[in-house]
Amino acid sequence: MDAKEFREFGKAAVDYVADYLENIRENDVLPSVDPGYLLQQLPKQMPEAPEAWREILTDIDRVIRPGITHWQSPNMHAYYPTCVSYPSIVGEILSSGFGIVGFSWICSPACTELEVVVMDWLAKFLKLPSHFLHESEGPGGGVIQGSASEAVLVAVLAAREQAVRRERECHPEQSESEIRGKLIAYSSDQSNSCIEKAGVLAAMPIKLLPAGDDLVLRGAALKEAIERDVAAGLIPVICVATLGTTGTCAYDDIESLSSICEQHQVWLHVDAAYAGGAFALDECAELRRGLDRVDSLNFNLHKFMLVNFDCSAMWLRDANKVIDSFNVDRIYLKHKHEGQTQIPDFRHWQIPLGRRFRALKVWITFRTLGAEGLRAHMRKHIDLAIQFENLVKADERFEVVAPRALGLVCFRAKGDNEVTSQLLQRLMERKKIYMVKAEHRGQLFLRFVVCGMDPKPSDIQFAWTEIETQLTSLCAEQLVNARKAGELSELTHHLSGLHLTNETLQR
Amino acid sequence: MDAKEFREFGKAAVDYVADYLENIRENDVLPSVDPGYLLQQLPKQMPEAPEAWREILTDIDRVIRPGITHWQSPNMHAYYPTCVSYPSIVGEILSSGFGIVGFSWICSPACTELEVVVMDWLAKFLKLPSHFLHESEGPGGGVIQGSASEAVLVAVLAAREQAVRRERECHPEQSESEIRGKLIAYSSDQSNSCIEKAGVLAAMPIKLLPAGDDLVLRGAALKEAIERDVAAGLIPVICVATLGTTGTCAYDDIESLSSICEQHQVWLHVDAAYAGGAFALDECAELRRGLDRVDSLNFNLHKFMLVNFDCSAMWLRDANKVIDSFNVDRIYLKHKHEGQTQIPDFRHWQIPLGRRFRALKVWITFRTLGAEGLRAHMRKHIDLAIQFENLVKADERFEVVAPRALGLVCFRAKGDNEVTSQLLQRLMERKKIYMVKAEHRGQLFLRFVVCGMDPKPSDIQFAWTEIETQLTSLCAEQLVNARKAGELSELTHHLSGLHLTNETLQR
Secondary structure, X not given: OOHHHHHHHHHHHHHHHHHHHHOHHHOOOOOOOOOOOOOOOOOOOOOOOOOOHHHHHHHHHHHHHHHOOOOOOOOEOOOOOOOOOHHHHHXXXXXXXXXXXXXXXXXXXXXXXXXXXXXXXXXXXXXOOHXXXXXXXXXXXXXXXXXXXXXXXXXXXXXXXXXXXXXXHHOOOOOHHHHHOOEEEEEEOOOOHHHHHHHHHHOOOEEEEOOOOOOOOOHHHHHHHHHHHHHOOOEEEEEEEEEOOOOOOOEOOHHHHHHHHHHOOOEEEEEOOOHHHHHHOHHHHHHHOOHXXXXXXXXXXXXXXXXXXXXXXXXXXXXXXXXXXXXXXXXXXXXXXXXXXXXXXXXXXOOOOOOOOOHHHHHHHHHHHHHHHHHHHHHHHHHHHHHHHHHHHOOOOEEEEEEEEOOEEEEEEOOOHHXXXXXXXXXXXXXXXXXXXXXXXXXXXXXXXXXXXXXXXHHHHHHHHHHHHHHHHHHHHHHHHHHHHOOHHXXXXXXXXXXXXXXXXXX | OOHHHHHXXXXXXXXXXXXXXXXXXXXXXXXXXXXXXXXXXXXXXXXXXXXXXXHHHHHHHHHHHHHOOOOOXXXXXXXXXXXXXXXXXXXXXXXXXXXXXXXXXXXXXXXXHHHHHXXXXXXXXXXXXXXXXXXXXXXXXXXXXXXXXXXXXXXXXXXXXXXXXXXXXXXXXXXXXXXXXXXXXXXXXXXXXXXXXXXXXXXXXXXXXXXXOOOOOOHXXXXXXXXXXXXXXXXXXXXXXXXXXXXXOOEOOHHHHHHHHXXXXXXXXXXXXXXXXXXHOHHHHHHHOOHHXXXXXXXXXXXXXXXXXXXXXXXXXXXXXXXXXXXXOOHHHOOOOOOOOXXXXXXXXXXXXXXXXXXXXXXXHHHHHHHHHHHHHHHHHHHHHHHHHHHHHXXXXXXXXXXXXXXXXXXXEOOOHXXXXXXXXXXXXXXXXXOEEEEEOOEEEEEEEOOOOOOOHHHHHHHHHHHHHHHHHHHHHHHHHHHHHOXXXXXXXXXXXXXXXXXHHOO
16 A cells, blocks of 8 residues: 555545544444354455555444444443544554654654653643652652553552662561562452452452542551451552542542551552543542642543543652653663753553553643633533433432542432343343443442443433333333232332332333 | 544644655655754754644745655665554544553553454464454453563563562562572573563563574574573573564574473563564464464564554563552552453553554554555565565675565675675765665674565665665776775775676776
8 A cells, every 4th residue: 555545545544533523423333243243254364465444444334333332432431431533543653653762762752752742731631739740859850651450550569669679678588489478458349350450460459448438548447457367477568549439420538648658668550441541630629638648549531531441640749750660771771861851751651561652642732722622521421411411310219329420420320239130131222321330339330431432411301201101111011010920019019119100001 | 622623633644644655755755864863954842832733834845845764765774664554544543633651451441352353363464373362251352562572571570570479479488689680581682672671670680592504593492591500500592582682683592482482480481573464474474483382472563564653562471460469559550340251451562551552553554455455565566575585686796694584684794894884875975775784793784674564676676776786886886996095906906895896997
């Protein structure tokens, strides 16, 4: 393929993407395919001869698109948002055109330096403590990781190595493996699976401490665990707190956790993958409480700031603690300016050696939207969640199970879990909207998250109508079946918890 | 930014990329900027209000492009190639437009299934043993990792967990931390830095065994190390062999290593990041020897197969060993079809939870080039390296220090390291071509790698002329300086190793 053909194919792809995103509401959010659908349609071998791009683009529409779950659809309400934006997509075009691998400054000075710039921009926009800025004196700064999982793993591994060094200095009589065998870390039982996974990968147990009834982890629980473990001869290493848990978007109490961590020289990392964007909003200023005392934090730009996945911002109070832990250098990686300047060699701040030019999409997105555009986007998500919450509250068949937090509303059909479970199954079969379930203390609930690039109030109304009419029809069917089976009395009892009557069911 | 503006901006970006790549020879391969060049030019804060895309694109040309090291330039000869291609860039456009996160099948069936398809296509193209195919019976298969570093880390961590489980079964009297303290891994002292880093991250020492004089690691060295370590009570876990070391593209002896690994139940991973592509070429069939006996291997598609970084193919003989080691699940990640089918949930095959739709760029690239196009691209790189090697050999001032391997020629100016070192410094200052140095047993040499999307014989001639004329002028200057300082006799002695005479220097 020559440049001329690329201009055609590339522009056709831009139009394809624009058409796709403009008309995304026309698709059911979930695809109607069964496992293996694509395997059956594609050849078993790579073609020997080149194929024409028009044919390939046709196939993308014919076989790929039907197997896409439409994350950019406003009818996506599962997990947390992964929002792309037009400027961010252009950032990906340019970054893939330059095709650089920015593992050190010399590998493309613009790649490293633009990352320094946008990470400082973002830290200021989020009103983070100044010691996280590259431009401040001191060893702090921000870096773009591929995902929250990687950011958490970097913190866990660096904390582990720091603890081992500290212990070896204090207790030279102990072997390294004795020390490693005593390391212990902490998080909440509400934290994301990637935190438990980080513990597995780091070969360091991460105890999942019980969050309170409000699903918040507090210093008291950490204190108790640390004191018990220290008494048993263990060495506490790191606590990974969460601002915006995956289940209910609960906020751990960073203030009280940091007090305990400081007392015990325990690294405090904050996983703010979802909620981090809200640091920028004055009305969410409470969320920032205690951040001046944490060692590191991460925040996903695709969740709230319209930068394409992958892009996970991470800040370190003292980046040297990571660099010291990870640095393994070779002669072919050395360059003239190394270590002479304030410019970081980000390869030492991360797991892999190679790194894409991710800062470009961040820069283009931030400039295209401006700070006001980013704040407006987040506020829109929040307002739409309030709209949904009010709809739930106004329908006596449903209940909200946790306070709405940012763009997430956790709710369920009143009564047995079975009703909520069947409702979700029905919604998944209809594929009009996509939510996932969660559970707390035996109670099953649904997570309604505002997602998509450009959701509108009418989309929320669409989702709500889908949910409540499906509950109505579900219950009506059950009533009919029960009548047939002569089990009316039992069902009436079952439905009473839903405040349903035959009358409501006729609606 | 609305869809209309995106169509304009996106198409302008496509044209920008096409112009950039078509005219890439006009740039010096290395940028003429000093550390901090960009920090000084950009504002300290994100703009409050949106900015126009034309302004942003102008800035990209004005401030970003001057700080780019041109990896796609045919005058790039450093590290190993990172080749983009036009179809692969289009793959990135489409993948960023869909904006999905494919951590499980339901998150976009096409994402998971297309990865199964292209990994099998690639395995067949590379003539890998059939147990690495998804379509074969059994637990083997391929997965796309972000980078070779991640692939190696996955292998190291999975091997570590498997070894711990096995030991705990055999020796229930030992504690887990006792076992972990005895784990030991192996690689060659020629292996990439990411392998040593994987050991650091995994908290498991990786011994870098001495390669032979030909820089090849063989079974005998591994056998000796393992036997010594086992006698000392250690537990050998994994050997990471390399096909195509970073320094000289040496090939470890997989056959003899696998015999030793099998005897000791040691996981054998092959890092074929660069050389892996050549498995596809009949004339390189020797490279595949022993691959039927390895547990896992990785190969970077950006190095030889024109797929944009990031895309590192990894195959596992038994994927369950990774899944068992890494699986930490949550209710919100569960879906209906899970575990019911042959379709993998790739989140359990990798470090992070999230994953981009990378298979799309692979598929589009493979179809656009066809198997014949991919083979032709690799053969072109090899032929150009042969051209360069012949030029080196024909000039008596230079010597080739290791056999040319694929697209890499290792060479030096004869005589003291100082000449080669100064030559490189001079070439770096002139910025016309970019190479990096390496060292073996005190001998400094330069690595000339054929890189870039579309290198031609004239580019090789350009590089050679630059190198040899710079040596000529370097020596001429030294001669002049020496004459001035009256140190002629000393210099003549110094230059004698270069077979230089005053006469040659006048050329």
